[in-house]
Amino acid sequence: MSGIYWFVFTVVFSRDVGEEPYIVFLLAALLPWMWFTGATSDFTKAFSSQAKLVRSTRIPRTIWVLRLVFAKGFEFVASLPVLAVFAVVAGARLDVHVLLFPLAVLIQAALLLGIGLIVSPLVVFFRDLERAVKLVLRFLFYASPIVYSSRDLPAELHPWAALNPLTGIFGIYRSAFFPAELDWYAVGVSALISAVLLAIGALVFRRSLPSVLKEI
Numbered sequence: 001m002s003g004i005y006w007f008v009f010t011v012v013f014s015r016d017v018g019e020e021p022y023i024v025f026l027l028a029a030l031l032p033w034m035w036f037t038g039a040t041s042d043f044t045k046a047f048s049s050q051a052k053l054v055r056s057t058r059i060p061r062t063i064w065v066l067r068l069v070f071a072k073g074f075e076f077v078a079s080l081p082v083l084a085v086f087a088v089v090a091g092a093r094l095d096v097h098v099l100l101f102p103l104a105v106l107i108q109a110a111l112l113l114g115i116g117l118i119v120s121p122l123v124v125f126f127r128d129l130e131r132a133v134k135l136v137l138r139f140l141f142y143a144s145p146i147v148y149s150s151r152d153l154p155a156e157l158h159p160w161a162a163l164n165p166l167t168g169i170f171g172i173y174r175s176a177f178f179p180a181e182l183d184w185y186a187v188g189v190s191a192l193i194s195a196v197l198l199a200i201g202a203l204v205f206r207r208s209l210p211s212v213l214k215e216i
Helices: 002-014 024-043 049-054 063-090 094-124 130-143 156-161 165-174 184-215
Strands: none
Touching: 024 063, 024 094, 024 130, 024 165, 063 094, 094 130, 094 165, 094 184, 156 165, 156 184, 165 184
16 A cells, blocks of 8 residues: 555655655554554444354453454554665664654554544444444545645644644654654644543443443
């Protein structure tokens, strides 16, 4: 996928967004996006795929959400050598901001857990939610700074872009090679939204769980 985007934006069209080397710029956001979209998509089947086991087990049901966050997160970490290879080949210079990598992972994991705790029980009652999630993810891909930088947007759109929690998260990842991509305001907004969604998710999950177990 990254190769396709690189070809389209650097060969087919005259690209005026992002930074050089563009393949590194692209992968630094595309890889965590794949973690995000993979986990979010799987949340819609967290209970239905193994309904009998979910009903009969005595372990906390949050495990079914957590395992998806960590499974896709492990795949993300396992894909980082690909980014490293392209960075070496393209001559990208590693910045001290790479030390912020754990912060990005922590915020993204909290964001995903919050979303999972909301989506996984609600989709049991609202089956069309699975389709809605797919549509939202498709929209969010273009609304997030993946193929472009948030700095490429008009100045008046920057405050709105920061309301997307992925903006601050992707900015941290990219700052490992492109320090100017780090926007602490966007990072703060991402952390706040993630914390709020996590709190809401915990409440929704706890209150809906008894009904979920009856429904599945």
